[in-house]
Every structure is written in structure tokens, then in C-alpha cells.
Amino acid sequence: MERSTASDMASEKPNPSHHSTGAVQMRIKSANSHHDRLSQSKSMILSENVKVAEPVNRHRRNHSQHNLTLADIISTQDHTVVEKEGYLLKAKIADGGKKLRKNWSTSWIVLTARKMEFYKESKQPALANLKPGYKPECVDLCGARIEWTTEKSSRKNVFQITTLSGNEFLLQSDIDFLILDWFHAIKNAIDRLPKEQSCTSRNLEFKLKRSSSIELLNSLDTESKEPKAEHRKSLIFRLNYSASDTNDRNRVKSRLKKFISRRPSLKTLQEKGLIKDQIFGSHLHLVCEHENSTVPQFVRLCIEAVERRGLDVDGIYRVSGNLATIQKLRFVVNQEEKLNLDDSQWEDIHVVTGALKMFFRELPEPLFPYCFFEQFVEAIKIPDNAIRIKSIKRLVKKLPRPNYETMKILFEHLKKIAAKESVNLMSTQSLGIVFGPTLLRPEKETGNMAVHMLYQNQIVELMLSEYSKIFGSEED
Numbered sequence: 001m002e003r004s005t006a007s008d009m010a011s012e013k014p015n016p017s018h019h020s021t022g023a024v025q026m027r028i029k030s031a032n033s034h035h036d037r038l039s040q041s042k043s044m045i046l047s048e049n050v051k052v053a054e055p056v057n058r059h060r061r062n063h064s065q066h067n068l069t070l071a072d073i074i075s076t077q078d079h080t081v082v083e084k085e086g087y088l089l090k091a092k093i094a095d096g097g098k099k100l101r102k103n104w105s106t107s108w109i110v111l112t113a114r115k116m117e118f119y120k121e122s123k124q125p126a127l128a129n130l131k132p133g134y135k136p137e138c139v140d141l142c143g144a145r146i147e148w149t150t151e152k153s154s155r156k157n158v159f160q161i162t163t164l165s166g167n168e169f170l171l172q173s174d175i176d177f178l179i180l181d182w183f184h185a186i187k188n189a190i191d192r193l194p195k196e197q198s199c200t201s202r203n204l205e206f207k208l209k210r211s212s213s214i215e216l217l218n219s220l221d222t223e224s225k226e227p228k229a230e231h232r233k234s235l236i237f238r239l240n241y242s243a244s245d246t247n248d249r250n251r252v253k254s255r256l257k258k259f260i261s262r263r264p265s266l267k268t269l270q271e272k273g274l275i276k277d278q279i280f281g282s283h284l285h286l287v288c289e290h291e292n293s294t295v296p297q298f299v300r301l302c303i304e305a306v307e308r309r310g311l312d313v314d315g316i317y318r319v320s321g322n323l324a325t326i327q328k329l330r331f332v333v334n335q336e337e338k339l340n341l342d343d344s345q346w347e348d349i350h351v352v353t354g355a356l357k358m359f360f361r362e363l364p365e366p367l368f369p370y371c372f373f374e375q376f377v378e379a380i381k382i383p384d385n386a387i388r389i390k391s392i393k394r395l396v397k398k399l400p401r402p403n404y405e406t407m408k409i410l411f412e413h414l415k416k417i418a419a420k421e422s423v424n425l426m427s428t429q430s431l432g433i434v435f436g437p438t439l440l441r442p443e444k445e446t447g448n449m450a451v452h453m454l455y456q457n458q459i460v461e462l463m464l465s466e467y468s469k470i471f472g473s474e475e476d
Contacts, residue, residue, distance in 0.1 A: 316349070380455055
């Protein structure tokens with residue numbers, strides 16, 4: 001057999017059929033020894049239906065997640081699909097049935113098929129979740145309720161989500177179409193989930209405690225914490241089925257209604273002495289009748305304390321005192337405890353003045369009765385000063401006696417404050433601005449509030465400037 005030389009192989013013409021079938025010439029080398037090399041040519045024909053497999057790179061570095069998207073990270077962590085995400089205002093008002101103080105905050109909310117997650121100001125919640133120790137607040141939507149509410153907040157566009165575990169959340173946005181879109185997205189997610197009986201056992205336990213606690217307690221042995229043997233089967237049956245029984249919920253509601261209907265009235269509690277008459281928030285004539293006086297004792301005590309140690313204080317009645325301490329003083333007065341305004345806890349005179357202003361501000365009807373408001377406004381509009389003073393005086397004389405006597409002692413006190421203007425920087429004009437809206441206001445605000453406030457301030461200022469003429473004994 002003749003061996004073909006390299007020159008013969010080079011001179012051979014290529015077979016056209018090889019080009020049509022995509023033949024690839026491969027050179028295979030085999031070494032029988034260090035000096036003897038044999039060369040062969042081999043044709044590899046690739047079928048058009050077979051795809052070339054890409055080489056597998058086995059370097060660990062090439063398996064990193066540098067190129068993963070946010071959706072990839074979420075899917076690898078939760079195995080759920082994000083249905084909606086974005087910013088909303090959130091307030092948690094109950095935790096496990098326990099009411100919480102409402103505190104609004106902006107949250108990035110992620111909604112999936114079964115739950116919601118709240119993140120603190122994070123635009124990429126999945127990435128934030130990867131941080132060590134970070135755990136977002138999660139809300140299980142199984143068995144949850146969603147409803148619009150106008151009673152839980154003064155904000156507009158507020159809806160509430162209540163979970164089976166007793167957690168309650170308020171969500172809000174000022175953008176109408178945005179909050180409406182969120183409401184329907186969450187409602188659709190809740191509607192797609194199974195009913196309450198298919199939810200987690202933890203939620204079943206909580207619901208059981210809320211709806212069937214009375215029935216279960218009746219089944220327990222009063223002498224031991226463990227139920228008797230004959231009751232165990234019935235208890236197990238209730239644990240499995242009573243949580244989904246709507247009759248239990250209806251029974252609890254009916255018992256609550258009966259309890260509320262049997263509550264004693266406020267008048268009954270007051271007659272029994274369990275609730276005492278309040279000083280703050282009561283009508284002026286009722287306070288005076290209770291004390292058998294024409295001026296409330298609390299008003300007298302505050303005026304005396306201010307005149308003892310507050311006439312020279314800068315900004316007296318204008319500067320606000322500590323609100324918590326003022327509320328504490330209010331509580332002491334309402335409980336009819338012995339009041340000593342010289343006590344160290346009331347040493348800040350601004351607390352005393354703040355409580356006095358609060359007393360007048362919380363009167364159901366102001367010191368200037370509602371029926372006199374328009375008459376005082378018309379009187380202050382009179383251009384002639386002498387006629388204006390006489391008109392104001394006639395109106396003051398017509399006031400009920402508790403109102404007149406209290407007004408007289410209060411304006412006499414404020415006149416002493418104005419007399420120290422060079423020290424305390426409180427002029428009659430400043431006092432008019434402070435006490436105008438507090439002492440007189442319309443029953444229904446129908447006109448321009450700024451105009452009313454101007455008249456309120458002018459009336460108080462005039463009565464201070466012309467105190468002796470208005471409250472004097474001389475006749476018109």
C-alpha cells in the first residue's frame with residue numbers, strides 16, 4: 001500500500017461535497033516516538049439540526065451574581081413574585097389586638113401574592129433585606145380584611161388592613177388614583193387567598209383565643225390548669241373547628257352588645273359619686289353653682305398666683321408653658337384635689353397662665369356668650385369712640401352674672417399686666433391678640449376668620465384701655 005506524501009496531499013483538490021455539508025478539517029497528531037510523527041486528516045460533518053454545545057466554564061468566579069437583577073434576588077429569596085411596590089404613608093394602630101399610638105411614617109411597601117412587607121425608606125427592599133440582622137415588617141394577608149375608613153384618621157384616602165393575628169395598619173396617600181390602585185391590588189390579593197380555615201395554625205390559635213375563649217374556659221377544670229380527661233376530645237374538636245365557626249363570633253358580639261347596653265349612664269355614675277363634676281370643659285354657670293360662687297375658684301387662684309410672682313415676667317400669657325405639666329394641673333383640678341399653686345411642681349408661672357387660658361378655651365360656651373358675639377362686633381365698628389364705649393358697657397351689663405363677675409375680675413387682672421408693659425413687654429394690644437379668640441368667638445364660623453379675629457382683638461383691647469368706664473359704677 002502506497003503511502004501518500006505531504007506534497008501529494010497538498011496537491012489534492014478539495015471535495016465540493018465537503019463544503020456543502022460543512023466539513024471541518026481537523027489535524028490529529030499522534031506521537032509514537034520523539035522522532036516519528038504521523039499526520040492524519042479527519043473530516044467532521046456537522047448536521048444542521050444539531051447545535052454546538054457551549055463550553056462549560058468551571059471557574060467559581062463566573063458563578064457570581066454580579067449581573068442578577070432585583071427580580072432575580074427577590075425570586076431566589078422568597079420564591080414569590082412582586083405584584084406591586086412603592087411608597088405609601090403607613091401607621092400601625094394595633095399589635096396582636098393591643099392598641100398602639102398612631103404614628104405615620106413613609107414606607108416602601110412590597111406586595112406579593114400572600115403578604116406585604118414594609119421597609120424603612122428603602123428603594124431596593126430585596127437588597128436591604130440582605131444586610132445582616134435586617135428584617136422587614138411582614139404582614140400575612142391570609143384571612144385579612146381591608147376597608148376604607150374615615151374615623152381612624154383626619155387624613156383623606158385612608159384604608160385599614162386587619163390581620164387574623166390582630167394587627168391593624170392604616171395606609172394613606174394624597175394621590176387619589178395611586179391609593180385606589182393600591183387598595184384594589186391588596187384586595188385582589190386577599191380575595192385570591194384561601195379562606196380563614198386554610199390559614200396558618202398560628203392565626204387559628206389567635207382567632208380561637210378571641211372568639212372562643214369563654215367557651216374554652218368553661219370547659220377547663222377550675223381546680224387545675226389542665227382539662228379533665230373527658231373534656232380533652234371536645235377541646236381538640238373545638239381547636240380544629242371553632243375558629244372557622246361564625247356562630248362563635250356572633251355570640252361574642254351579642255354578649256358585648258348586652259354588656260354595653262347594661263352600662264350605667266354618666267348621670268348615674270355622677271349621682272353615686274364615682275365620677276365627679278369636671279371643672280375644665282363644664283359650663284361656667286354650672287361650675288359657679290357647684291362652688292356656690294360667681295367666679296370659679298380656679299380662676300381666682302390662678303390670678304392671685306400670677307400677681308404674686310408673674311407680673312414682671314417677660315411675655316407673661318404669651319409664652320407657652322410645658323403642656324404635659326399643664327395637663328397634670330388640669331387633672332388635679334378636675335379631681336378636686338387640694339390645689340396649692342405655690343407648690344414646686346407649679347413653679348413655672350407659664351404653666352399657671354397656660355392652664356388659665358385652657359380653662360377659658362375649653363368652656364362649652366365662651367366667656368362672651370354666643371348670642372352676644374354679633375352685638376359686640378357691631379358695637380366695636382361704631383366710629384365714634386364715646387358711643388362705642390357706651391355700647392360695649394351696655395352689652396357687658398346684660399351678661400349673666402357669672403360671666404360678668406368673671407369677666408370683671410379677669411380684665412382687672414389683665415389691666416395690671418398691661419401696667420407693667422415696660423418690664424413684661426405685654427401691651428393691651430398684645431393681650432388682645434392672646435385673649436381675643438379665647439374669650440369670644442362665633443358659634444358657627446360663616447364669615448372671614450381673619451376679619452372676626454381682628455374684631456375679637458379690638459374688643460378685648462378696648463375693654464382693657466377703657467376698663468374704668470366700662471366696668472365703672474357710673475350710669476350712662
